[in-house]
Amino acid sequence: MNRFDLTRRRLLQGAAAAVVLPSVPAFAASPDQVGLSLEFRIYGGNAPSFYAIEDGTYEKLGLAVTPEGSSGSDESIRRVAAGTHPFGLADATTLIAFAARNPAEAPKLIMPIFDQFPAVILSLSKKPVKTFEDLKGITLGTGTSDAGSKIFPALMALNDIDPNSFERKTVDVKLRDAMLLSGQVDAVIAFDYTAIFNLIGNGVPLEDITLLYFSGHGFDFFGNSLIVNRDVLASNPDLVRRVASATAQSWINANEHRDEAIASVVRREKLLDPAVERARMDWVLDKHVRTENVLQNGLGTVDTARMEKAIGVIKEGFQLESAPTVEDIYAEGFMPPAEDRKIG
Numbered sequence: 001m002n003r004f005d006l007t008r009r010r011l012l013q014g015a016a017a018a019v020v021l022p023s024v025p026a027f028a029a030s031p032d033q034v035g036l037s038l039e040f041r042i043y044g045g046n047a048p049s050f051y052a053i054e055d056g057t058y059e060k061l062g063l064a065v066t067p068e069g070s071s072g073s074d075e076s077i078r079r080v081a082a083g084t085h086p087f088g089l090a091d092a093t094t095l096i097a098f099a100a101r102n103p104a105e106a107p108k109l110i111m112p113i114f115d116q117f118p119a120v121i122l123s124l125s126k127k128p129v130k131t132f133e134d135l136k137g138i139t140l141g142t143g144t145s146d147a148g149s150k151i152f153p154a155l156m157a158l159n160d161i162d163p164n165s166f167e168r169k170t171v172d173v174k175l176r177d178a179m180l181l182s183g184q185v186d187a188v189i190a191f192d193y194t195a196i197f198n199l200i201g202n203g204v205p206l207e208d209i210t211l212l213y214f215s216g217h218g219f220d221f222f223g224n225s226l227i228v229n230r231d232v233l234a235s236n237p238d239l240v241r242r243v244a245s246a247t248a249q250s251w252i253n254a255n256e257h258r259d260e261a262i263a264s265v266v267r268r269e270k271l272l273d274p275a276v277e278r279a280r281m282d283w284v285l286d287k288h289v290r291t292e293n294v295l296q297n298g299l300g301t302v303d304t305a306r307m308e309k310a311i312g313v314i315k316e317g318f319q320l321e322s323a324p325t326v327e328d329i330y331a332e333g334f335m336p337p338a339e340d341r342k343i344g
Helices: 003-013 044-054 073-082 092-101 147-158 176-182 192-201 230-235 237-256 258-266 274-289 292-297 304-317
Strands: 032-037 063-068 087-091 108-112 119-124 139-142 167-170 187-191 209-213 224-228
Touching: 032 073, 032 237, 044 063, 044 237, 044 258, 044 274, 063 237, 073 087, 073 092, 073 224, 087 092, 092 108, 092 147, 092 224, 092 304, 108 237, 119 147, 119 176, 119 192, 139 147, 139 176, 147 187, 147 304, 176 187, 176 192, 187 192, 192 209, 192 274, 224 230, 224 237, 230 237, 237 258, 237 274, 258 274
Parallel strands: 032 063, 032 087, 139 167, 139 187
Antiparallel strands: 087 224, 108 224, 119 187, 119 209
């Protein structure tokens, strides 16, 4: 009998026996301490992880979760692979590329959260890129290691675009938006929910921003996902199930209580603009999480054929000698039941 059970028994048997104690799951007496690596810095895009602390979602499942910001999905995946963080959020495309090069150490994907890959070719109304044909003759700013830039060559091949028909300029992600605003590049490859709201913060109206999504032109894949360290998956499957359940619930609750979710993250990062972060979270939820597929089937719905097709594009885009299979990368059976993943 553990200390919690012994104390509870004495209370019931002693002078305080008239006090009725609530029924508490055994694991709630000593919650599991869980480090969660976020896919990026602390901001509106990952507010659900912080709201789940404040509304008791983690506590109810016997978890004490500590979310920690990162420089991006690459860092989050490395943390989980090394075991410094047993769980993380990270872009699934980046995870697959990592797994191709580190098959024995790569984390496993437990549950997709973004049902749509958020990479876009972003341009401004003065020179909009509305189709792949519009790339001809422009200067496109691309990164060196981000998933969108890596996938882009494969996407050009899928859409029969000559890579010599436009200029491609490598840009630092920290300077990307400034270079677009100053006209040094005509368009950039970016994740929409970061670049859009950086530009809005610099006074660019949303209606002046043009987005050409990868997802509509040959790369229909999901984005940010819950991942887990392989050793943790093997040694503590119950913990993995509880974290998956809490993660799903955190997004469902944040969707229903958006102002409160943003307040929870702003309390931790006081320099954030609540209005901008609320707009960012709304964008993420309504554009990438609450897709038609998810509204019908629930968060985390996985289609094997969809994954297989995406892995083929990733293999080409990242120039991988070999790529993992769906079974190599995805740990099936750890998500909560479909009815517990319904989001309105």
